[in-house]
Amino acid sequence: MAGDEHLFIFDKDGTLVMGPAGRPPNSFAEQTWLPNVQEKCRSLVEGGHTLAVASNQGGVAFGHLTYEQAEAMVRATAFAIGAVFYEFCPYHPEGIVEPYAKDAQCRKPNPGMLQSIQVRTGFPWHRIIFVGNGIEDWKASLFAGCTFVWSSDFF
Numbered sequence: 001m002a003g004d005e006h007l008f009i010f011d012k013d014g015t016l017v018m019g020p021a022g023r024p025p026n027s028f029a030e031q032t033w034l035p036n037v038q039e040k041c042r043s044l045v046e047g048g049h050t051l052a053v054a055s056n057q058g059g060v061a062f063g064h065l066t067y068e069q070a071e072a073m074v075r076a077t078a079f080a081i082g083a084v085f086y087e088f089c090p091y092h093p094e095g096i097v098e099p100y101a102k103d104a105q106c107r108k109p110n111p112g113m114l115q116s117i118q119v120r121t122g123f124p125w126h127r128i129i130f131v132g133n134g135i136e137d138w139k140a141s142l143f144a145g146c147t148f149v150w151s152s153d154f155f
Helices: 038-048 065-082 112-121 133-145
Strands: 007-010 050-056 084-089 128-132 148-150
Touching: 038 050, 038 065, 050 065, 050 112, 050 133, 065 084, 065 133, 065 148, 112 128, 112 133, 133 148
Parallel strands: 007 050, 007 128, 050 084, 128 148
Antiparallel strands: none
16 A cells, blocks of 8 residues: 555665574675565565665675675675665674774664664655664664564565
């Protein structure tokens, strides 16, 4: 129904895709879609909803992948589900690669990525749903003031 559109923001690793041995993927070859993700996202887009991705990419701060590789993976994942917005955070407070070895407002559980997407889309907070798989995702939604849904319940 017109006027019921929502912005669905998805965490990437562990929510949309998985990597080997329970860790985030560091390359396209390591990335596998989780069940029902693509079908559910296609249905949301067909229903008039807007999709976005917000992803911590701390592997950049540890030297597992470059900033450019991380952005390419997040961008490709976002576009593959029909998302028109994405944000990623390359920082990690325990990282070893400068200048990414620090905490940042964009790093979940901080709400920076969600706030940035909200500003870019103009959706009011009560019409934003963040779907994630980790406690840092839940906390980010709490700090941002939007609804949270566990990916295991959503997909």
